[in-house]
């Protein structure tokens with residue numbers, strides 16, 4: 012209560028964090044609505060420091076860059092910083108990433124055991140299957156002396172993998188419309204959607220297209236659920252959710268089964284694809300890092316490292332961590348402020364949106380020496396382990412809502428790099444990639460690379 016009163020007084024006295032004070036009632040809405048959220052956040056950081064704020068329409072947006080404050084938001088006082096008004100709710104419904112409170116805790120207890128390190132062997136055959144397809148695909152491209160859009164290739168791989176894990180399916184020609192719908196729907200819920208979006212009921216062209224994508228995704232999921240219920244002989248993630256719904260009773264409704272399935276499918280593929288794309292891009296630009304990678308993976312003699320090899324590829328793993336530090340797929344994530352609070356001596360009024368950007372924090376010069384340099388060495392033993400880095404390296408989030416799939420993601424990315432880099436050498440064609448701060452961080456216009464066989 013004392014804090015709340017202080018926060019209120021501070022707000023009345025305009026003691027909210029410093030920042031630009033746009034003169035019009037719209038505030039910074041035009042910048043956010045036109046997709047320049049990253050430019051706005053990085054300007055605020057440079058000009059006003061680790062804690063800053065700006066009005067976006069009627070709402071205050073607070074940018075929190077220092078790990079000390081991030082820990083307060085994501086851990087110590089997390090009940091006050093929720094995912095109410097989550098930008099992806101239109102797509103994920105009440106699935107784990109968008110849920111809150113007791114409902115979130117129950118969902119987390121249900122899903123988490125399937126993603127802890129000792130449960131990862133479930134995914135081995137799925138990862139190996141998806142990579143086998145990729146090796147054939149790249150073999151054909153290499154023989155044709157071809158170039159590929161690496162970002163698209165990685166999206167293909169991780170979507171295939173996610174389908175295999177979720178519903179023992181795989182990405183085929185039949186899924187062309189599904190793939191298009193997923194990619195478009197994920198784009199739609201972009202980062203600025205947290206602060207500005209016309210209601211879906213307004214029949215704009217974008218809204219109409221999004222609703223059509225949603226229809227395609229829902230049809231696919233509902234058919235998968237019906238098929239599982241008919242045969243009852245599947246052992247995949249969807250079967251696990253359906254079993255739980257029978258055992259746990261009424262709180263797992265059909266709607267929630269759909270939401271959870273969509274969350275797992277979409278939460279898994281996009282971020283993992285981006286992690287892979289940026290890993291290839293950084294390896295391409297650093298001959299020494301590439302040589303060390305080959306030295307570590309070539310002794311595998313064609314084998315794909317899977318869950319039993321965890322910890323056996325320290326350099327490859329460090330490359331992935333350093334890639335995620337420099338190019339976190341979720342470059343920003345928001346929280347809704349439930350009640351008046353105070354951070355760093357400033358008032359944080361109820362109803363504000365707090366923005367946390369791993370991209371900015373993970374390039375903070377006080378936390379990371381030579382912050383913009385690709386240096387996987389930082390993550391080798393004796394260096395900054397992700398655990399020790401805590402909220403200064405939160406590409407998988409921080410606190411109780413840390414990514415439930417983080418171990419799986421590390422397994423998938425290291426397995427894919429090790430399998431494909433044993434066989435193929437990729438060389439960039441054209442300019443160095445420039446980040447596009449979309450729903451996830453991706454190279455603007457894709458990433459063209461030439462594929463050659465290594466041996």
Ligand code: HEM
Nearest residue numbers: 107108278279282283286344406407408412414415416420
């Ligand atoms: C490199 C790949 C990945 C990255 C960088 C990543 C990143 C993140 C981040 C930053 C969060 C927390 C967001 C927040 O606090 O608002 C999160 C949550 C989540 N992620 Fe991931 N993720 C990845 C892969 C995966 C995979 C493979 C799965 C599949 C299981 C997954 C499922 C989820 C789910 C369900 C949540 C919500 C957890 C909760 O709220 O309790 N992610 N992820």
